[in-house]
Amino acid sequence: MTELRSTVRARCYGIRGNPTGGNVCREWVTYFAGDRFGGLPTRVKAGTVNDAVGKTVCEIDVVAVGHAETGRPPLLMMGEAKWNETMGGSHLARLSRVLDLVRDTGKYDTSRTRLVCFSGSGFSADLAEAARRGEVDLVGLADLCGQLRVDL
Numbered sequence: 001m002t003e004l005r006s007t008v009r010a011r012c013y014g015i016r017g018n019p020t021g022g023n024v025c026r027e028w029v030t031y032f033a034g035d036r037f038g039g040l041p042t043r044v045k046a047g048t049v050n051d052a053v054g055k056t057v058c059e060i061d062v063v064a065v066g067h068a069e070t071g072r073p074p075l076l077m078m079g080e081a082k083w084n085e086t087m088g089g090s091h092l093a094r095l096s097r098v099l100d101l102v103r104d105t106g107k108y109d110t111s112r113t114r115l116v117c118f119s120g121s122g123f124s125a126d127l128a129e130a131a132r133r134g135e136v137d138l139v140g141l142a143d144l145c146g147q148l149r150v151d152l
Helices: 002-013 021-031 089-105 125-132 141-148
Strands: 041-051 056-066 075-082 114-119 137-139
Touching (some): 021 041, 021 056, 021 075, 021 114, 041 089, 056 089, 075 089, 089 114, 125 137
Parallel strands (some): 075 114, 114 137
Antiparallel strands (some): 041 056, 056 075
């Protein structure tokens, strides 16, 4: 698995020359995810959300915003990217907490926002179960490799 991650990482970094897992995932959402998250994104970026209660700033690796003719733009998805870490329930809990903070701002329509975990190392059993229940979308190496046409 480590060799596979290294190969994918080497190929993916060529997308824009910025060697971060978050950048690879943002590129994937922009160019390859299509309407997988409920619409075509007009903006895909990293983001931050202030947590006044926790007195901290929460960073989000991948945020996709859709188009709105009127009203608030839809927040299509929010995602966390971990290249060398197996993602688990704690990652989903964090994303859910940050989505609550975003809802509180009223800036986006979050009624259909998808929470997404991107991982180069896989997902825990509890996170896979949450995905089966529709609580989170999981994007792993197979998704990224298939769309990025990496020859392994």
